[in-house]
Amino acid sequence: MQREVALIKQSLFDQGYLDEQFMELEELQDDANPNFVEEVSALYFKDSARLINNIDQALERGTFDFNRLDSYMHQFKGSSTSIGASKVKAECTTFREYCRAGNAEGCLRTFQQLKKEHSTLRKKLEHYFQLARQAGPKETARRPK
Amino acid sequence: MMNPSHGRGLGSAGGSSSGRNQGGGETVVEMFPSGLRVLVVDDDPTCLMILERMLRTCLYEVTKCNRAEMALSLLRKNKHGFDIVISDVHMPDMDGFKLLEHVGLEMDLPVIMMSADDSKSVVLKGVTHGAVDYLIKPVRMEALKNIWQHVVRKRRSEWSVPEHSGSIEETGERQQQQHRGGGGGAAVSGGEDAVDDNSSSVNEGNNWRSSSRKRKDEEGEEQGDDKDEDASNLKKPRVVWSVELHQQFVAAVNQLGVEKAVPKKILELMNVPGLTRENVASHLQKYRIYLRRLGGVSQHQGNLNNSFMTGQDASFGPLSTLNGFDLQALAVTGQLPAQSLAQLQAGLGRPAMVSKSGLPVSSIVDERSIFSFDNTKTRFGEGLGHHGQQPQQQPQMNLLHGVPTGLQQQLPMGNRMSIQQQIAAVRAGHSVQNNGMLMPLAGQQSLPRGPPPMLTSSQSSIRQPMLSNRIPERSGFSGRNNIPESSRVLPTGYTNLTTQHSSSAMAYNNFQPELPVNSFPLASAPGLSVPVRKATSYQEEVNSSEAGFTTPSYDMFTTRQNDWDLRNIGIAFDSHQDAESAAFSASEAYSSSSMSRNNTTVAATEHGRNHQQPPPGMVPHHQGYADGNSGSVRVKSERVAADTAAMAFHEQYSNQEDLMSALLKQEGIAPVDGEFDFDAYSIDNIPV
Numbered sequence: 145m146q147r148e149v150a151l152i153k154q155s156l157f158d159q160g161y162l163d164e165q166f167m168e169l170e171e172l173q174d175d176a177n178p179n180f181v182e183e184v185s186a187l188y189f190k191d192s193a194r195l196i197n198n199i200d201q202a203l204e205r206g207t208f209d210f211n212r213l214d215s216y217m218h219q220f221k222g223s224s225t226s227i228g229a230s231k232v233k234a235e236c237t238t239f240r241e242y243c244r245a246g247n248a249e250g251c252l253r254t255f256q257q258l259k260k261e262h263s264t265l266r267k268k269l270e271h272y273f274q275l276a277r278q279a280g281p282k283e284t285a286r287r288p289k
Numbered sequence: 290m291m292n293p294s295h296g297r298g299l300g301s302a303g304g305s306s307s308g309r310n311q312g313g314g315e316t317v318v319e320m321f322p323s324g325l326r327v328l329v330v331d332d333d334p335t336c337l338m339i340l341e342r343m344l345r346t347c348l349y350e351v352t353k354c355n356r357a358e359m360a361l362s363l364l365r366k367n368k369h370g371f372d373i374v375i376s377d378v379h380m381p382d383m384d385g386f387k388l389l390e391h392v393g394l395e396m397d398l399p400v401i402m403m404s405a406d407d408s409k410s411v412v413l414k415g416v417t418h419g420a421v422d423y424l425i426k427p428v429r430m431e432a433l434k435n436i437w438q439h440v441v442r443k444r445r446s447e448w449s450v451p452e453h454s455g456s457i458e459e460t461g462e463r464q465q466q467q468h469r470g471g472g473g474g475a476a477v478s479g480g481e482d483a484v485d486d487n488s489s490s491v492n493e494g495n496n497w498r499s500s501s502r503k504r505k506d507e508e509g510e511e512q513g514d515d516k517d518e519d520a521s522n523l524k525k526p527r528v529v530w531s532v533e534l535h536q537q538f539v540a541a542v543n544q545l546g547v548e549k550a551v552p553k554k555i556l557e558l559m560n561v562p563g564l565t566r567e568n569v570a571s572h573l574q575k576y577r578i579y580l581r582r583l584g585g586v587s588q589h590q591g592n593l594n595n596s597f598m599t600g601q602d603a604s605f606g607p608l609s610t611l612n613g614f615d616l617q618a619l620a621v622t623g624q625l626p627a628q629s630l631a632q633l634q635a636g637l638g639r640p641a642m643v644s645k646s647g648l649p650v651s652s653i654v655d656e657r658s659i660f661s662f663d664n665t666k667t668r669f670g671e672g673l674g675h676h677g678q679q680p681q682q683q684p685q686m687n688l689l690h691g692v693p694t695g696l697q698q699q700l701p702m703g704n705r706m707s708i709q710q711q712i713a714a715v716r717a718g719h720s721v722q723n724n725g726m727l728m729p730l731a732g733q734q735s736l737p738r739g740p741p742p743m744l745t746s747s748q749s750s751i752r753q754p755m756l757s758n759r760i761p762e763r764s765g766f767s768g769r770n771n772i773p774e775s776s777r778v779l780p781t782g783y784t785n786l787t788t789q790h791s792s793s794a795m796a797y798n799n800f801q802p803e804l805p806v807n808s809f810p811l812a813s814a815p816g817l818s819v820p821v822r823k824a825t826s827y828q829e830e831v832n833s834s835e836a837g838f839t840t841p842s843y844d845m846f847t848t849r850q851n852d853w854d855l856r857n858i859g860i861a862f863d864s865h866q867d868a869e870s871a872a873f874s875a876s877e878a879y880s881s882s883s884m885s886r887n888n889t890t891v892a893a894t895e896h897g898r899n900h901q902q903p904p905p906g907m908v909p910h911h912q913g914y915a916d917g918n919s920g921s922v923r924v925k926s927e928r929v930a931a932d933t934a935a936m937a938f939h940e941q942y943s944n945q946e947d948l949m950s951a952l953l954k955q956e957g958i959a960p961v962d963g964e965f966d967f968d969a970y971s972i973d974n975i976p977v
Binding site: 165168169171172177180183184187188191192215218219221222223225226227228 | 332333334335336338339342343346377379404405406426427428429430
């Protein structure tokens, strides 16, 4: 079980869903805070869902206030960076570039992509944490080899 | 907890974990930096949670806050409840930089900015606004582990100021200490790059610079061999600038006149028992920066804090402009008799003296400028006879409370005039370039003062070497060297200056006061052959005065150069023969400074800068500004000086040449904002 957990985690890194920052978070987890990473992830997804919502609404309005969109995305990028969600972060960067270029269509497209990545990551992480909890907290705190 | 005696309990930080380091005082000290009380402000809950966790792992006491307003009220309610603040830049309810300003002014706590945005402009802004550090997200543990150094550093500097205030004689001693401690100090304060630069090895006279900067470090070192001791020694009751106290302060300052307000008088007016001049001085610095920001003057603060920008360059720029003016004037009027030069110098020096602590540089910058002012002042006060740079520095150092030692050193150079102007400039929040302009004016005005001729000679000697070096750099400017580039030149000038100082700067001698930035002017006077040898003492004086001027914008480099310039200038003056050349160089210096100013102003036309006065002709970069500029420049220089001063401060911040140039450019271009915001770092076509 633990091995499976470790493998899943490793694949997340290998596939680029997560980066070193995630490892940093794992380092912060200890006996006193055994579920730290999971808690942070949960918080991230909750907060980012709210952001996604805001952006969706802004885009739907069709007015394309690029400054505001850029600002939302800056926040999004900040959070994603902090937990090591690298693919999501990459999409954020692309989105911001389109914003700066004033490319509405590019923004829309990127945003769809971003939502996809975000949701994929969420599912994967949820699965991972679930297994990890089953396998035992100590094991999950290890870094992938 | 650094010192249990402070009464800051672990639990004092509102809600953060408090159990960890409780223990006797000894325990706390031993566990330092554990227990450091950190306030984290970030609207992103994910980041906030992660930061809190990381900080707790470092054994710090953490309080989190997701709104800036809440953070401010927490800080106000609990004045001594925190040791350091970490804040995000982009927040919905208040800009992170604003929070930074408030905290700096009201609570005098070190503030670290952080953001996912790592663009240079934002980082620079952090520095100019006085942040002690800037972290890029994602923040790693390693970055957080060392934040305690900022607290220690700040405390030490607060301590050292009052301790070192004293006679000039101490300066020498101090300098030595500093040099000694410079290394150590530098080690302690990771962010203080200047310390390293300050090592006196660079310039003979550089004592001030290094000493002022290192002084603080020295102090800390002297006090304790290991950081633990320092930490405990740092326990010094901190003055809390409550709203009422601040009101009193502001009232006193307004009464005296923002430009003229000096800590001593402010202290007298406020009449608050237990408040020291140092407290007022450091608060005044911050206040000035704050005003500058409000003024919407573009200050390219590189500050803060800490100076990365080639402050030197910046400072040189302004100085050079000043010098340029003088030179120009001289040139225009014909030879500049040594006497007038002396006057010029004196005049220049004077202003600097006045403004003693006025420089509103951000924490780092301020300190510098303040020092410089002090230095300058001292210099003049002592008259020419005062050769040791140190002496001058001393006064300054003392005056400046909590000002980083680094400043002093820088100032020596040619601050006399510049300081005043700088202060004025700072107030105006003008860009560095302006400073350059102002300076020249200041210098001019002070001409009548009649600086001791000796100074000139020393300066000239120094200058000469510099000039010679510079000249090659400035190839583009035949004869004018500095002019067009004053801002640009600075970066180059600096390098040359340092190396050259001994030789040619004669032309600069005249402008000694102006020169701090002078690195340019020196260069510009290629033709000047100033007797290098001279005057070490004056040079030093000059340097110190200059340094004062440039301080704001100088970081270590600048100061160095100033010294050189001053020397050269001094030298030039002495040798009458040089006077002519000096005048020439001076004019060049002015021209360049004015030019740069002009350029900036021109660019800033839309901003309605006053200093734009120079005729449109000035705009073209490097044309024969000298003539045109001198006149108009003079007038403007006053105004510009203010700007330049502001710029100078900015300058200090950015170490990088390109940044500086970008800043300089920007200064001229977008001054009004009052915010330091460089979009482009490219230097506009300043003919180099």
